[in-house]
Amino acid sequence: MSFADKIVSEFELAAKNLNGEKESSLFAMRKEALSSFQKLGIPSNRHEEWRYTNIKTQLPETLSVLSGNASIVEKNGFNNFKEIKATRLVFFNGVFSKELSSIIEQTGVTVGSLKEHLHHNKPVTEKYFGVLVKKYEEHFSVLNTAFATDGAFVHIMKGVTAEFPVFIIHLYNSPENFTQTRNLIVAEESSKLNVIVDFQNLGSASFYNHVSEVFVGKNADVNVTKLQTATANTTAVHTLEADVERDAKFTCTTISLEAKLIRNTTNVRLSGENSEAHLNGLYYAKGTSLIDNHILVDHLVPNCQSNQLYKGILDEEGTGVFNGKIFVKQDAQKTNAFQSSKAILLSDEASINSKPQLEIFADDVKCSHGAAIGQLSDDEIFYLLARGIHKADAKSILTYAFASQIIETIAIDELKVYLDNKLKERLHLDF
Amino acid sequence: MLSIKNLNVAINGQQILKNLNLEIKAGEVQAIMGPNGTGKSTLASTLAGKEAYEVLSGEVKFNGKDLLEMSPDERAREGVFLAFQYPVEIPGVSVTNFMKAALNAKRRHFGLDPIEAKDFLKLMKDKMALVEIKKEMMSRSLNEGFSGGEKKRNEIFQMAMLEPSLCILDETDSGLDIDALRIVANGINKLRDKDRSFLVITHYQRLLTYIVPDVVHVMFGGKIVKSGGKDLALELEEKGYDWIKEEVAAEA
Numbered sequence: 001m002s003f004a005d006k007i008v009s010e011f012e013l014a015a016k017n018l019n020g021e022k023e024s025s026l027f028a029m030r031k032e033a034l035s036s037f038q039k040l041g042i043p044s045n046r047h048e049e050w051r052y053t054n055i056k057t058q059l060p061e062t063l064s065v066l067s068g069n070a071s072i073v074e075k076n077g078f079n080n081f082k083e084i085k086a087t088r089l090v091f092f093n094g095v096f097s098k099e100l101s102s103i104i105e106q107t108g109v110t111v112g113s114l115k116e117h118l119h120h121n122k123p124v125t126e127k128y129f130g131v132l133v134k135k136y137e138e139h140f141s142v143l144n145t146a147f148a149t150d151g152a153f154v155h156i157m158k159g160v161t162a163e164f165p166v167f168i169i170h171l172y173n174s175p176e177n178f179t180q181t182r183n184l185i186v187a188e189e190s191s192k193l194n195v196i197v198d199f200q201n202l203g204s205a206s207f208y209n210h211v212s213e214v215f216v217g218k219n220a221d222v223n224v225t226k227l228q229t230a231t232a233n234t235t236a237v238h239t240l241e242a243d244v245e246r247d248a249k250f251t252c253t254t255i256s257l258e259a260k261l262i263r264n265t266t267n268v269r270l271s272g273e274n275s276e277a278h279l280n281g282l283y284y285a286k287g288t289s290l291i292d293n294h295i296l297v298d299h300l301v302p303n304c305q306s307n308q309l310y311k312g313i314l315d316e317e318g319t320g321v322f323n324g325k326i327f328v329k330q331d332a333q334k335t336n337a338f339q340s341s342k343a344i345l346l347s348d349e350a351s352i353n354s355k356p357q358l359e360i361f362a363d364d365v366k367c368s369h370g371a372a373i374g375q376l377s378d379d380e381i382f383y384l385l386a387r388g389i390h391k392a393d394a395k396s397i398l399t400y401a402f403a404s405q406i407i408e409t410i411a412i413d414e415l416k417v418y419l420d421n422k423l424k425e426r427l428h429l430d431f
Numbered sequence: 432m433l434s435i436k437n438l439n440v441a442i443n444g445q446q447i448l449k450n451l452n453l454e455i456k457a458g459e460v461q462a463i464m465g466p467n468g469t470g471k472s473t474l475a476s477t478l479a480g481k482e483a484y485e486v487l488s489g490e491v492k493f494n495g496k497d498l499l500e501m502s503p504d505e506r507a508r509e510g511v512f513l514a515f516q517y518p519v520e521i522p523g524v525s526v527t528n529f530m531k532a533a534l535n536a537k538r539r540h541f542g543l544d545p546i547e548a549k550d551f552l553k554l555m556k557d558k559m560a561l562v563e564i565k566k567e568m569m570s571r572s573l574n575e576g577f578s579g580g581e582k583k584r585n586e587i588f589q590m591a592m593l594e595p596s597l598c599i600l601d602e603t604d605s606g607l608d609i610d611a612l613r614i615v616a617n618g619i620n621k622l623r624d625k626d627r628s629f630l631v632i633t634h635y636q637r638l639l640t641y642i643v644p645d646v647v648h649v650m651f652g653g654k655i656v657k658s659g660g661k662d663l664a665l666e667l668e669e670k671g672y673d674w675i676k677e678e679v680a681a682e683a
Contacts, residue, residue: 378482383519386479387533387589388507388540397532401523401572430545431528431535 003061004041008034010066011146026118029130033145040139049138052321052353053292058235058261063178063207065147067094075100078171078200079230084414086167086196087111089152093174094181094208096150100169108160108191114184115150124155128186132213132241136267136296140237144211148182151210156191158217165194165412170210172234173203183212187220189245194411198227205233205260214242214250218272221249223411226264228256229422239265244304246272253409255419256283256291257426263292270297270304270332281310282406284426285318285350292321297337299328299362305336311406312343313399314350322354324369330361339369344376344402346395376402396427432457432628433478433498433597438489440470440477446487447473449653455597458625462639463632464664465650466672471632472516474650475601478630479513480506493597507533508540512595514586516602521573526585529573530555530592537593558591562618580611587618598622599630604638616641636668649675 001009011034021027042059043050050056073092080088080100089111090100096113103111110121118125133141152168170181187193197212216222226238236259244250254264268277283291297306312320326337343352356369376398384394403423410416424430433455440448447470455461463471477484478491480503491498498506521529534554535545546554555569562584574582583603590598600619604612619629619642631642639647639661647664649657651672656679657663667675 377519379519380521382481382503383515383521384529384533385503386507386513386515387529387593388504388536389532390504390536391502393532393536394504397524397529398521401521404523429532431531 002041003059004038006061007065007143008038010064014066014147025126026129030146033130033133033142036137036142037139037146040137040142043139049294049323052319053261053263053290055237055261055263059178059207062176064176065143065178065180067149067177067179073097073100073171073173073202078169078202080169081167081198081418083418084165084167084412086165088167088169090169090171091151091181092171093177094148094150094170094179104164106163108157109162110153110155111166112153113150114153114182117153117184121153124186125153125184128213128215129184130213132215132243132267132269133211133239135241135269138239138265140209141211141239141241144180144182144209144239148180148211151182151184154183154185154193154195156187156193158188159190161192162194165196168195168197170197170199172199172201172206172208175203175205175207177207179206179208181208181210183210185212185214185222185224187216187222189217190219191217192221194223196225196227196412196415198229199234199236200230201232201234205235207235209237211239211241214240216242216244216248216250218245219247220245223251224253225410225412225415226252226254228254228262229258229419231256231262232258233260234258235261237263237265240267242268242277244268244270244272244275244277246275248272248275249278250276251278252280253406254281254293255406256281257422259285259289259291261290263294265294267296268298268306269300270306271300273301273303275304277306279306279308280406280409282403283310283320284313284315284403284423285320286315286426288317290319290321294321294323296325296327299326299332299335299337301331302333302335304332306338308339308341309406310341311403312341312352313346313403314343314352315346317347317349319350320352322352322371323357324355325357325359326367326369328360328362328365328367332362333364335362335365335367337365337367341371342402343373344399345373346376346399393429396429400424400427400429432459432494433630434490434492436490438477438491439487440473441485441487442473442483447653448477451489451654453648453655455628455630457596457628459646460623460629460631460642460644461646461648462644462664463630463648463650463655464634464636464667467634469650470653471650472601475513475599475630475632478511478599479503504536507593508537510596512590512593512598514583514590514598514600514603516605518574518582518586520575520577522575524573525570526573527555527569530589533589534592554592558588561591561621562587563614564588579606580608583607583611583615584618587615591618591622596626597628597630599632601632602634603631604633604635612638613641636664639664651675651679
């Protein structure tokens with residue numbers, strides 16, 4: 001039995017225990033997603049989108065996609081970023097932990113466990129859950145729709161500005177599971193929201209498949225920061241699906257500093273005129289880490305703009321993958337789309353596979369992309385050496401400087417400080 | 432302090448310095464003048480240890496130690512300082528962080544603990560005043576968007592912070608207006624000390640009216656062809672370099 005077949009049989013096993021739920025539209029959606037997964041399976045590197053990231057060989061077939069037993073995590077057994085004033089939602093192996101979470105109440109801001117809201121907040125979840133995953137139907141996102149039972153639910157009402165960021169922390173420590181977690185983030189018209197999604201591996205190894213669906217309503221402003229900074233020995237697929245409506249703005253920053261293998265797929269649909277998307281990323285692959293960023297910005301309507309700014313550091317035998325797609329559909333005149341991918345290789349064994357991909361069907365657009373792969377500049381290194389700084393430190397300082405441009409874009413100061421320190425720690429810098 | 436004997440240096444297979452000899456004693460200020468392309472900057476870069484400069488033969492002793500055996504960073508920690516003609520812009524590294532890294536590298540080299548934050552700030556403040564640098568510049572990225580004058584002042588500021596024993600100033604006066612030149616020169620003069628030597632490389636005499644040298648050398652064709660006192664600089668300013676070229680040609 002293949003891994004995919006085993007997964008399908010697990011679905012049937014889980015369905016037996018659902019009783020009355022089987023008649024729900026949610027279950028119908030899960031069944032439909034499962035049948036899509038049956039067609040797609042787990043991709044091998046023969047699949048174009050997975051050519052440089054051989055996920056199939058990295059997922060042990062013994063893994064179970066059903067929720068494992070959530071053992072107990074101590075209050076101080078993980079980083080809860082207490083220096084940042086925020087509403088905190090903590091999930092352990094995909095299950096909401098009320099004890100570890102702390103919610104700052106605000107009228108018009110609803111946050112909590114997706115599991116609860118799927119049952120008790122159907123007007124919202126039925127309208128949004130699974131909708132964006134269906135747009136592109138990818139291997140792991142449909143798998144997630146079929147199985148994910150819990151994750152964060154964030155809903156901001158029309159015209160409301162969330163006073164504090166929503167900090168979503170996903171903790172994992174179950175090496176026997178391919179844990180499926182899901183976030184649903186809905187920002188209604190003219191609302192404003194800052195979300196941080198953090199992933200931490202607390203176990204010997206973690207495998208998970210995470211999907212976030214983000215709806216950015218008309219004239220809304222949503223900023224998502226994804227942190228993969230405590231994710232050593234983690235094999236994970238992340239899919240973020242966003243839909244950006246008229247006059248809205250979506251910003252997403254993905255910081256990946258630790259991984260065994262992490263794939264970040266970010267699909268953004270600019271579906272309303274005059275909307276914009278800013279996608280920034282920083283990844284640092286050291287040891288034998290592989291970090292893969294696949295981005296799609298889909299310009300569907302006229303007068304929208306998008307920016308992609310990604311920077312990668314590849315050290316030792318680290319591998320990076322960057323695939324940045326910009327689609328400009330026929331109607332999307334006056335599109336302004338920009339993409340920049342820069343990577344530096346710090347060792348001869350490190351590698352990066354970088355592929356910009358522009359498909360433009362409109363004739364009045366401004367699109368540009370630049371991909372640069374290089375080493376640190378000899379002149380810059382020499383300048384530091386000439387001041388007595390050791391060569392290894394000089395390289396670290398310049399690598400830090402290269403990366404800091406992305407960290408500078410982070411909107412929350414305390415988070416910027418955390419990332420700055422984390423980066424310095426990774427680079428063994430002590431200033 | 433510095434003793435150079437029969438130094439031959441090539442870059443990209445082309446020999447630039449030819450049997451160059453130079454002696455600098457502690458506390459001396461020596462100037463090297465000469466037309467463009469005679470190897471003045473090659474000498475500066477070779478002393479600092481820039482990789483592209485290949486030493487074919489010769490000897491350089493710095494305080495009795497073999498300078499050519501040392502890596503560029505080791506030379507700096509031992510007390511050689513090169514004020515660059517074109518300081519590199521490094522976005523993302525603040526002047527403060529850069530200086531802290533450099534100063535602590537030197538302190539560790541001499542078995543000292545990293546400098547206390549309070550002492551570091553005071554030291555920065557004192558040295559900034561020396562070259563009239565504003566506090567805001569310290570949090571800016573190193574040389575990024577600095578004017579020509581700011582870059583050169585920043586070089587002298589770094590020199591003041593690191594307190595080297597041999598300061599090599601490579602065309603520090605180039606691109607400076609008269610006010611910036613005065614500030615930079617004043618900064619340098621305040622750093623003059625009986626234990627500190629200066630090698631001032633310049634194309635023009637005007638810097639030397641502010642920083643009065645003990646010895647002036649004229650470099651041509653990769654070697655020093657004439658040496659004299661401070662008046663030699665004035666003579667060169669007045670007569671240009673052609674008469675030197677003719678003298679050299681006549682001797683050959």
